[in-house]
Every structure is written in structure tokens, then in C-alpha cells.
Amino acid sequence: MYDWHEIGAIDDIPRLGSRVVQTPHGDVAVFRTADDQVFALRDRCPHKGGPLSQGIVHGHRITCPLHNWVLELESGQAVAPDVGCATHYPVRLEDGRLWLGLNNVLSLPTAAPAIA
Amino acid sequence: MKEKLVLVGNGMAGMRTVEELLTIAPDKFDITVFGAEPHGNYNRILLSPVLAGEKTIDQIMINDLDWYAERGITLHIGQDIVEIHRARREVKSADGTVAPYDRLLLATGSNPFILPIPGNDLPGVIGFRDIRDVETMLAAARTGKNAVVIGGGLLGLEAANGLMKQGMQVTVVHVLDTLMERQLDPVAADMLRVNLEERGLRFLMGAQTAALLGEERVRAVRFKDGLEISTDLVVMAVGIRPNIDLAKKVGIYCERGIVVNDTMQTYDPKVYAVGECVQHRGQCYGLVAPLWEQAKVCANHLARYGIGRYQGSVTSTKLKVTGIDLFSAGSFNGGPGCEEIVLRDPARGVYKKLVVRENRVQGAVLYGDTVDGSWYFQLLREGTDIGAFRETVLFGHAHMADSGRDGFSVMTMADDAEICGCNGVCKGAITKAIAEKKLFTLDEVRAHTKASASCGSCTGLVEQLLAATVGTIGKTPAEKPMCKCTEHSHDMVRTAIREQHLTSLARIFEALNWKNPDGCHSCRPALNYYLISTWPSEAKDDQQSRFINERVHANIQKDGTYSVVPRMWGGLTNPQELRAIADVADKFQIPTVKVTGGQRIDLLGVKKEDLPKVWADLNAAGMVSGHAYGKSLRTVKTCVGTDWCRFGTQDSTGLGVKLEKMTWGSWTPHKFKMAVSGCPRNCAEATIKDFGVVCVESGYEIHVGGNGGIKIRGTDLLCKLATEAEVKEYCCAFMQLYREEGRYLERTAPWIERVGLSYVKSRIVEDEENRQALCARFLESQQYAQIDPWAERAGGRVDAHEFQPLQRVG
Numbered sequence: 063m064y065d066w067h068e069i070g071a072i073d074d075i076p077r078l079g080s081r082v083v084q085t086p087h088g089d090v091a092v093f094r095t096a097d098d099q100v101f102a103l104r105d106r107c108p109h110k111g112g113p114l115s116q117g118i119v120h121g122h123r124i125t126c127p128l129h130n131w132v133l134e135l136e137s138g139q140a141v142a143p144d145v146g147c148a149t150h151y152p153v154r155l156e157d158g159r160l161w162l163g164l165n166n167v168l169s170l171p172t173a174a175p176a177i178a
Numbered sequence: 179m180k181e182k183l184v185l186v187g188n189g190m191a192g193m194r195t196v197e198e199l200l201t202i203a204p205d206k207f208d209i210t211v212f213g214a215e216p217h218g219n220y221n222r223i224l225l226s227p228v229l230a231g232e233k234t235i236d237q238i239m240i241n242d243l244d245w246y247a248e249r250g251i252t253l254h255i256g257q258d259i260v261e262i263h264r265a266r267r268e269v270k271s272a273d274g275t276v277a278p279y280d281r282l283l284l285a286t287g288s289n290p291f292i293l294p295i296p297g298n299d300l301p302g303v304i305g306f307r308d309i310r311d312v313e314t315m316l317a318a319a320r321t322g323k324n325a326v327v328i329g330g331g332l333l334g335l336e337a338a339n340g341l342m343k344q345g346m347q348v349t350v351v352h353v354l355d356t357l358m359e360r361q362l363d364p365v366a367a368d369m370l371r372v373n374l375e376e377r378g379l380r381f382l383m384g385a386q387t388a389a390l391l392g393e394e395r396v397r398a399v400r401f402k403d404g405l406e407i408s409t410d411l412v413v414m415a416v417g418i419r420p421n422i423d424l425a426k427k428v429g430i431y432c433e434r435g436i437v438v439n440d441t442m443q444t445y446d447p448k449v450y451a452v453g454e455c456v457q458h459r460g461q462c463y464g465l466v467a468p469l470w471e472q473a474k475v476c477a478n479h480l481a482r483y484g485i486g487r488y489q490g491s492v493t494s495t496k497l498k499v500t501g502i503d504l505f506s507a508g509s510f511n512g513g514p515g516c517e518e519i520v521l522r523d524p525a526r527g528v529y530k531k532l533v534v535r536e537n538r539v540q541g542a543v544l545y546g547d548t549v550d551g552s553w554y555f556q557l558l559r560e561g562t563d564i565g566a567f568r569e570t571v572l573f574g575h576a577h578m579a580d581s582g583r584d585g586f587s588v589m590t591m592a593d594d595a596e597i598c599g600c601n602g603v604c605k606g607a608i609t610k611a612i613a614e615k616k617l618f619t620l621d622e623v624r625a626h627t628k629a630s631a632s633c634g635s636c637t638g639l640v641e642q643l644l645a646a647t648v649g650t651i652g653k654t655p656a657e658k659p660m661c662k663c664t665e666h667s668h669d670m671v672r673t674a675i676r677e678q679h680l681t682s683l684a685r686i687f688e689a690l691n692w693k694n695p696d697g698c699h700s701c702r703p704a705l706n707y708y709l710i711s712t713w714p715s716e717a718k719d720d721q722q723s724r725f726i727n728e729r730v731h732a733n734i735q736k737d738g739t740y741s742v743v744p745r746m747w748g749g750l751t752n753p754q755e756l757r758a759i760a761d762v763a764d765k766f767q768i769p770t771v772k773v774t775g776g777q778r779i780d781l782l783g784v785k786k787e788d789l790p791k792v793w794a795d796l797n798a799a800g801m802v803s804g805h806a807y808g809k810s811l812r813t814v815k816t817c818v819g820t821d822w823c824r825f826g827t828q829d830s831t832g833l834g835v836k837l838e839k840m841t842w843g844s845w846t847p848h849k850f851k852m853a854v855s856g857c858p859r860n861c862a863e864a865t866i867k868d869f870g871v872v873c874v875e876s877g878y879e880i881h882v883g884g885n886g887g888i889k890i891r892g893t894d895l896l897c898k899l900a901t902e903a904e905v906k907e908y909c910c911a912f913m914q915l916y917r918e919e920g921r922y923l924e925r926t927a928p929w930i931e932r933v934g935l936s937y938v939k940s941r942i943v944e945d946e947e948n949r950q951a952l953c954a955r956f957l958e959s960q961q962y963a964q965i966d967p968w969a970e971r972a973g974g975r976v977d978a979h980e981f982q983p984l985q986r987v988g
Binding site: 111118127 | 696699703725730736983985986987
């Protein structure tokens with residue numbers, strides 16, 4: 063399902079910060095939370111396409127810098143009452159190295175999953 | 179493959195459902211529509227104005243035939259459906275057309291009720307239902323003279339009025355003693371009858387029709403008491419019956435109407451029904467508003483959104499007779515425990531009655547003045563407690579505004595009036611969200627509608643709406659929590675930081691029991707500011723708690739690029755700087771170069787990874803960060819003063835440069851702008867700045883608390899000073915007082931309005947010792963602040979990770 067890419071060390075990303083991984087299909091934002099978990103979302107807010115990597119990380123959430131939408135890092139889902147979703151990607155941490163899983167079927171999915 | 183939706187009935191309810199469906203799920207269904215009438219879809223409600231000659235048929239068409247074609251909808255007009263084969267899931271029309279369906283929508287509407295009396299099938303006896311009826315009436319009006327309308331309800335009176343307008347002598351026959359008994363109480367009904375009689379209508383009240391007489395065509399009406407009146411036309415408007423023949427025939431369960439559940443499904447779940455043909459919770463509706471609500475729910479369900487239930491409607495009525503204002507809603511005849519609030523002014527022809535139970539409106543009848551009908555209807559639907567304004571409620575909503583701000587009331591605005599310009603939110607959307615989502619606080623309204631969530635200038639309007647819709651609004655508590663992460667207010671947190679000597683975010687979170695271990699996007703930037711402004715030498719500036727602009731020292735734009743504004747002291751520049759800026763713009767292909775309102779040059783559209791290189795080049799020409807991105811000192815705007823200006827009284831440019839060199843780099847609760855004007859003509863616009871100096875012959879006027887942004891506020895005059903040295907001292911002291919006591923994201927204008935100008939004067943003007951102490955603290959803090967953030971980053975010493983991607987893959 064996934065192509066795994068080594069993208070760097072966990073300490074390359076500041077705590078409560080984010081870095082961008084450039085791919086041929088657009089940027090992926092990789093976030094590090096206060097408890098040293100790492101998450102990856104497509105670097106586009108479902109609202110107006112703001113770069114999520116430039117936002118403020120708090121808990122397991124990210125606030126978009128453009129209009130303060132808040133998204134769950136684990137799922138990419140917007141926090142109510144906003145509705146929307148940024149595609150999320152799996153990240154593995156092995157021996158201090160980060161691996162990002164990109165979908166290898168049809169490039170990167172561009173459409174967010176349907177919301178019930 | 180798309181599913182197939184067949185709509186039986188090309189009327190308002192069915193087509194509204196289709197329109198709603200096309201909006202939310204345009205590609206879900208192949209849609210086929212069967213209509214018995216030979217037209218597109220038209221607004222049946224407006225048949226009365228057509229009859230009265232005030233509108234034409236063309237004007238009441240909603241969707242013409244092209245509309246259907248453009249949307250790929252197959253339309254069969256003039257075709258009755260005669261059969262539904264529910265097992266095979268297909269319908270068959272009178273001419274044999276067969277259409278299969280996955281979902282079927284019945285919107286067969288209603289038929290006029292025709293009295294079961296002899297002669298009711300004579301030519302010249304009609305209902306008032308469709309375009310054909312109107313055409314019949316108009317034809318009769320051209321040849322005949324007399325008309326009888328049976329039924330003194332809404333529809334009958336509109337028909338009678340129209341026929342009278344067409345020149346006929348019209349008699350309205352009503353079986354009861356009062357007109358429109360389902361909408362009006364006897365008082366209003368009498369006023370209406372008198373008014374209509376004055377216009378030329380005749381009434382036979384309490385009259386029972388026995389037979390219609392005539393051979394080829396109706397010529398007279400006979401009543402039970404033997405009276406006969408001659409006529410050329412009889413319009414039956416004694417009520418409507420849901421048209422359920424087809425549904426009944428194919429075994430779909432019907433009572434008075436086709437019985438549907440809250441999602442508008444019949445007992446066959448593949449078959450939906452909307453409009454006048456349905457019976458929902460025992461209720462049939464003949465007015466338009468419930469149809470719209472049904473259509474919305476039905477469309478949502480057809481689109482499989484699974485949201486929305488129809489829970490019945492409270493209806494209101496207006497009589498569409500030009501020149502007569504009449505409004506009715508809810509239960510207007512009272513009942514146990516009900517009180518009536520009545521206003522009667524016979525001279526003006528005004529009658530208003532509200533039926534109230536436990537201070538909540540149950541019903542309303544308005545005659546002669548219906549301006550407030552929609553307001554009363556809103557109070558009724560939302561069950562608003564009117565206790566607070568009960569004494570004046572009948573004077574109308576405009577009257578309430580007297581106690582509101584500036585004599586203006588937001589409630590008098592139309593539903594589609596825009597409240598929040600930033601987010602394009604209209605009044606109706608806000609009141610709807612408040613009612614439907616049961617919102618009680620400003621924050622909730624902001625979260626759900628975005629109204630006032632951006633610039634905030636419409637906050638007052640939104641609060642008024644909230645107050646009027648919910649009933650009352652709790653005053654914003656003085657000690658409002660900073661955010662959802664804590665119960666503490668800004669001021670409490672600040673005091674704790676100072677008194678407990680808290681110097682890091684972690685210590686604040688621990689000492690004040692923060693609910694979220696690392697706060698949120700709202701509190702972290704505020705706390706970081708409080709820390710570095712309170713403990714400039716000790717607290718570490720936490721970059722991850724900075725908003726992106728302050729983290730990367732440039733302004734993020736909507737496309738994710740940045741803008742760069744180099745500092746130009748007092749607005750002065752020179753050829754060398756301009757050349758450097760031009761070179762940078764060329765080298766990095768910067769698409770837009772713009773002069774700002776603060777007398778600076780803005781380079782817009784810089785790619786993030788180019789920022790350090792752009793800064794390096796600007797640094798090389800002697801320019802530093804302009805802090806156009808920060809909650810910090812922005813610009814000192816100046817005019818040219820005594821150096822050049824023939825009116826100049828002091829060296830305004832020079833003073834501006836000195837002030838800027840002294841204050842640049844300082845962080846403040848919100849942005850901070852200054853200006854120095856060389857004479858009272860005030861070309862530098864100093865009186866809308868946070869700190870403004872207006873030079874006069876005898877010295878310097880110091881103005882504070884101005885704001886030219888969302889809500890313009892002219893400055894207050896703080897004092898007048900004699901020397902530049904004093905101006906600099908007062909400037910530092912004022913900035914420091916604001917830095918220490920202003921709340922994060924509070925500009926000086928609202929801060930001064932909150933604490934009062936006299937307080938600011940007492941701390942700065944009247945207390946020399948305190949002024950000097952403030953000034954000293956400011957200058958002390960500047961030692962840690964006046965480091966050019968661009969130079970640090972251009973050299974790659976600081977935050978290099980911010981400007982480079984982590985990795986490139988693929």
C-alpha cells in the first residue's frame with residue numbers, strides 16, 4: 063500500500079513544531095508534538111488551502127495560520143464545528159529515524175474522504 | 179451508474195426538493211419530472227396578483243423549460259401519472275410513457291374542494307388553483323359582469339379582490355359570520371370586511387349555498403333560505419383536499435393526506451412525498467413555508483446525508499390584497515392560561531393582538547400595521563421570553579431600538595442583510611444558527627457561523643442578535659477566562675507571572691493548573707508575550723508559541739508566500755536602499771512591490787526558502803526588519819517638518835527617526851503605530867495612531883489611543899510638552915504602561931477606553947516618579963529586544979530549520 067521514505071531524524075523537527083516534506087504531488091507537513099509523537103498531513107488546510115506546517119501545534123492538534131481552523135493530527139479531521147479533512151499519512155519512528163508512508167497506488171490522494 | 183429519481187408533480191414543493199437536491203448532490207440522480215399542467219414550474223402563491231393584474235404569468239414562472247434542459251432533467255408536461263408499479267419500481271403516464279425509478283417523489287399537491295351540490299359541474303364553476311383557473315376567470319371578466327366567490331377564507335378573498343380589480347361585481351359568500359376564521363379573530367375579521375366593502379366587495383355572511391343553477395353555463399346561485407342571485411362565474415374557494423388519488427390507488431397508506439414520517443418517507447420507504455398532498459404528524463399544510471422546510475429535509479435524505487428531520491411547522495399568513503395589511507400566526511384565539519395584549523387604534527385602522535402564555539407569544543393577529551409580523555413570528559417560533567419588553571412589545575421592534583445603541587436595532591434588518599463582512603454571514607444565517615443550534619454565547623456563535631470571528635467589528639451587532647434571539651445575554655464577565663485551557667483571566671495570569679516569578683510556559687501551566695498540557699493557539703502566544711514583557715532578561719522567547727508571522731519575521735499571505743517590509747526610519751529612504759530593494763525584487767522575482775500606509779515598501783510574494791537570502795541582501799544595504807508582521811512597534815510615520823515645509827513648526831522627521839530608533843524591536847500586546855506631524859495640519863495623521871505627536875510653535879502635543887483600523891478612533895490628548903527629550907520619555911513611559919497592562923491583542927484604543935484616559939494621565943503625566951520608572955523599564959527591556967531578527971536568520975544562526983524543507987522525496 064505505502065512507499066516508505068526516510069525523511070530525517072525526529073530532532074530535525076522542533077517540539078510543537080513542523081517541517082515540510084516536498085513530494086511531486088505537493089507538500090506534506092510533518093508535525094512533532096510535545097510528547098514526541100510524529101504525524102503527517104497534507105500541507106493544505108481543507109478550508110482555504112493554508113499551509114498547516116506554518117501553524118501552531120498544541121496537544122495532538124494543529125491550528126491553521128490563515129483562519130484558525132483546528133485539525134486533529136491523528137486523523138486530519140477538522141475540530142467541530144468546522145467540517146473538513148486533510149489527508150493524513152502514516153509515520154514510523156525507527157532508531158530515531160523517521161519514515162513517511164506515501165500512497166503508492168495513484169500518486170497522493172487529493173480528495174479528502176467523505177464526511178458523514 | 180446514477181440512480182433514478184422520478185418526481186410526480188411539477189409544482190412548488192416537488193421542484194423545490196429537486197433544486198435543493200441539485201445543490202447538495204448534483205450528480206447523484208438522473209431526474210425525471212411528470213407534471214399535469216402544460217407549463218414549467220411556477221409560483222402558485224402569486225396567482226392572486228396575476229388575477230388582480232399586478233403580475234403576468236411570465237413573472238411568476240420559477241423555472242422555464244430551458245431550465246430543465248440545462249440541468250439534464252427529463253420533463254414530461256401535460257402528463258398525468260396513472261400507474262405506479264411499486265414492485266417493478268416504475269411509473270406509467272396517461273400516454274403510456276414508462277419511467278423506472280430507484281426513488282420516487284410524490285408531490286401531487288391538492289385539489290380545490292368542490293361543494294357536493296347540484297350544478298357544481300356546470301361550465302363557469304371553477305376552483306382557484308392553477309393557471310387555467312386564472313385564465314378562465316380572466317376570460318369571464320371580459321364577457322360577464324357578476325361573480326360569486328364561495329368561501330371567505332384567504333384564497334376566496336384574494337380571488338374576489340382579483341375579480342373585482344378585473345371589473346366584475348363580486349359577492350363573497352361565507353358560511354360563517356366572520357371572514358378568515360382560521361386566521362383572524364372576530365375584531366380583525368370585521369375590520370377586514372368593512373375595508374373590503376368600502377372597496378366594493380359585497381358579502382353574504384352566514385349563507386349556505388344550496389344549488390348552482392343554469393343549463394349551458396352557470397347563471398345563478400340559490401341559497402338554503404331561497405335567495406337567488408344571478409352570476410356569470412362561480413369560484414369555489416372553500417378549502418383544499420390533498421390530492422391522494424394516485425397514492426391510494428397503488429396502496430400507499432393515506433389518511434387525509436399521504437402519511438409521511440419525519441424524513442418525508444411514505445410507508446413505502448422508496449417513495450417520498452412532500453407538499454400539500456402529505457399528512458405529517460396528523461397535520462396537512464396549505465401554505466408555502468412548511469413546503470420549503472419539507473423540501474429541504476427530503477432533499478437531504480435523498481442525498482443520503484442523513485441529517486435533518488421535519489418536525490412540523492408553525493405557520494403565518496399574510497393576505498395578498500394590495501392595500502390591506504394583515505398578518506396572522508399561531509393560535510390567536512387564546513385558551514386556558516392565555517392573556518391577550520391588544521392595541522386598537524380605529525382612527526389609523528390599526529389592530530394588533532398578541533396571545534401570550536407565561537410571557538411567551540402563542541399567536542398574533544395584526545391588521546393595518548404588519549411591519550412587525552415577522553418579529554412577532556420569530557418570538558413565537560423561538561419561544562422568547564418577552565417579560566423584559568412586554569410593556570412595549572406592541573409598539574413594535576423599532577421602538578425597542580430606543581434603548582439600543584445609536585437608536586438602531588439590528589432586528590429591523592432584513593434576513594439577507596450582511597452582518598459580518600469578513601466572512602459573508604447574513605443576519606438570517608446567524609439567527610438560524612442561534613435558534614437551531616441553541617447557541618447562548620458570542621463564542622458559540624463565532625464558532626458556528628464565523629460571524630464576528632475575523633475582524634470583530636460586527637461583534638456588537640452579533641451580540642444584539644444574540645440578545646434578541648435568545649432573550650437575554652449574560653454580560654460579558656469582567657474576568658473572562660483567557661481561553662478554554664484555563665479559568666484564569668488575562669489579568670490574573672499576568673499577576674501570577676509577576677508575583678510568582680514564573681519565567682516559562684511550563685511553569686505557568688504547572689502553577690496555574692492549565693487544562694491542556696501545552697495550551698492552545700490562543701493562549702500560548704499571549705503567555706509568551708506576558709513572559710518576555712515581564713521578564714525580558716530571563717524568559718526565553720518560545721518560537722513555537724509565536725504566530726507564524728512572528729516566528730519567521732515576515733507576513734504570511736493567502737497563498738503561503740510571505741511579504742517583507744524593511745525598516746525605513748521615520749519613512750526616510752535613499753537611492754542606495756531603493757537600489758537594493760529593486761535588486762532584491764529582480765533577483766528573487768518578487769511579483770509585487772507596494773508602498774504601504776505606514777510609509778514603507780512592501781515586497782509581496784516571497785517564497786519562504788528565499789527569506790534568509792532576501793534579508794541578507796537587504797542587511798547588506800543597511801536595512802533591518804521593519805516588524806510589519808509583529809505585535810510590536812510597527813512604523814513611525816512623519817511629515818517633512820521644518821527641513822522643507824513652509825508650515826513646519828518643528829523637526830518632525832528628525833523626531834520621528836529618533837522615536838523609531840528608540841522603540842523599534844519592542845514587543846507590545848498588539849501592533850503599535852506612531853506618527854509625528856510637523857504642524858496642526860497633521861499630514862502624518864498622528865491623531866489616529868497609538869502614540870501621535872503634533873508639533874506646534876510652542877512645543878509638542880502628545881496624543882494617544884488612536885486607531886485607524888476596523889473601528890476608527892481619534893486620539894485623546896494626553897498632554898503638551900516643550901522638548902524632544904520629554905517627548906521621548908513620555909513615549910517610552912506610555913508604551914511601557916501599555917505593555918505591562920494592556921491585554922494581549924488589545925490595541926491602545928480599547929485599552930484606554932477600558933481603563934480611562936484619566937488613569938493613564940495619573941500614571942504618566944501626574945506621577946513623575948512612576949513615569950521615569952516606566953521609562954527605565956522600557957529601555958532596560960529594549961536591550962534584549964533590539965537585535966535584528968533578519969540578521970540572525972540570514973546568517974543561518976537562528977531557526978535554520980524554519981526555512982528549509984525537511985526532505986524532498988519522489
